[in-house]
Amino acid sequence: MEFYEALYTQCVTQFDAYVDAGTLMNNYAHIFDLLTRLRQVVDHPYLVAYSKTVGHPEGMKNEGNESMESQCGICHNLAEDVVVTSCDHAFCKTCLIDYSATLGNVSCPSCSIPLTVDLTTQNSVGKVTRSVKGRKCSGILSRLPSLVDFKTSTKIDALRDEIRNMIEHDGSAKGIVFSQFTSFLDLIQFSLERSSIKCVQLNGAMNITEKGRSIDTFTHDADYRVFLMSLKAGGVALNLTVASHVFQMDPWWNPAVENQAQDRIHRIGQFKPIKSTRFVIKDTVEECILQLQQKKQLVFEGTVGDSPDPMSKLTEADLKFLFQI
Numbered sequence: 125m126e127f128y129e130a131l132y133t134q135c136v137t138q139f140d141a142y143v144d145a146g147t148l149m150n151n152y153a154h155i156f157d158l159l160t161r162l163r164q165v166v167d168h169p170y171l172v173a174y175s176k177t178v179g180h181p182e183g184m185k186n187e188g189n190e191s192m193e194s195q196c197g198i199c200h201n202l203a204e205d206v207v208v209t210s211c212d213h214a215f216c217k218t219c220l221i222d223y224s225a226t227l228g229n230v231s232c233p234s235c236s237i238p239l240t241v242d243l244t245t246q247n248s249v250g251k252v253t254r255s256v257k258g259r260k261c262s263g264i265l266s267r268l269p270s271l272v273d274f275k276t277s278t279k280i281d282a283l284r285d286e287i288r289n290m291i292e293h294d295g296s297a298k299g300i301v302f303s304q305f306t307s308f309l310d311l312i313q314f315s316l317e318r319s320s321i322k323c324v325q326l327n328g329a330m331n332i333t334e335k336g337r338s339i340d341t342f343t344h345d346a347d348y349r350v351f352l353m354s355l356k357a358g359g360v361a362l363n364l365t366v367a368s369h370v371f372q373m374d375p376w377w378n379p380a381v382e383n384q385a386q387d388r389i390h391r392i393g394q395f396k397p398i399k400s401t402r403f404v405i406k407d408t409v410e411e412c413i414l415q416l417q418q419k420k421q422l423v424f425e426g427t428v429g430d431s432p433d434p435m436s437k438l439t440e441a442d443l444k445f446l447f448q449i
């Protein structure tokens with residue numbers, strides 16, 4: 125938590141400076157980035173300390189090299205279901221949708237150039253849509269100085285306890301773990317497997333064969349209890365009815381985007397009741413995000429007619445609420 129406190133103090137200082145200068149909304153993308161970092165630190169400090177873009181807060185420019193693994197300018201993980209904008213910045217499609225929903229329009233989070241793209245339609249996004257080829261050889265685990273000294277986090281410990289409970293109550297139970305950050309899924313997988321809990325992962329950096337193999341293993345191999353899943357992995361039909369538990373590791377900005385992604389799983393012939401657990405760390409930005417979602421939901425429930433997404437458009441007041449000033 126010291127790491128969180130330190131980063132939080134740093135963010136508030138930056139935030140205050142923008143408020144004093146009257147330039148808060150001009151620096152929306154940077155504020156959003158600070159919030160993303162805070163959310164990542166709550167998951168695990170490694171996500172920020174060993175981020176690929178340490179020292180490149182504005183995100184990495186995609187150099188147009190087709191074989192290069194694209195880094196998402198929003199979540200700073202390997203981009204999934206990649207969108208490359210006309211200004212050559214790469215993002216996960218879902219990250220860009222989630223970001224745009226909070227802003228109310230689409231401008232590039234990395235360079236603020238307005239984007240005239242329709243994210244609701246398949247394959248009409250930006251200049252090119254392409255998938256990332258090859259294995260994730262440059263994952264966060266390879267950037268840690270030592271795996272021997274690997275430390276878990278509060279959330280990972282809590283997840284492991286929940287999974288052990290699950291298995292104790294039902295010897296054949298299986299669970300799906302969701303996170304917005306694939307690097308976090310890597311850390312979870314490493315931690316759980318160190319505790320002899322077998323996992324498979326599905327993320328947007330995998331090809332169709334690898335995805336199929338993951339789903340097959342989870343469905344048919346009784347030893348594999350946990351399916352680690354990125355909701356950003358597009359274009360895959362999922363029938364994960366063997367799972368009876370869902371673990372949500374972090375909140376999204378826009379609950380509608382989160383629900384849509386989860387519907388892809390629940391809709392398909394699920395008849396068993398699902399136990400869902402959400403992990404939220406007290407006194408952090410996560411609590412503020414959930415409170416803000418509720419607050420906005422209440423406001424919109426009071427309005428007549430078509431209600432917009434509960435989390436659309438973060439106003440200046442919302443940002444101040446998130447930083448609790």
Ligand SMILES: [Zn+2]
Nearest residue numbers: 196199216219
């Ligand atoms: Zn992303």
Ligand SMILES: [Zn+2]
Nearest residue numbers: 211213232235
């Ligand atoms: Zn850009």
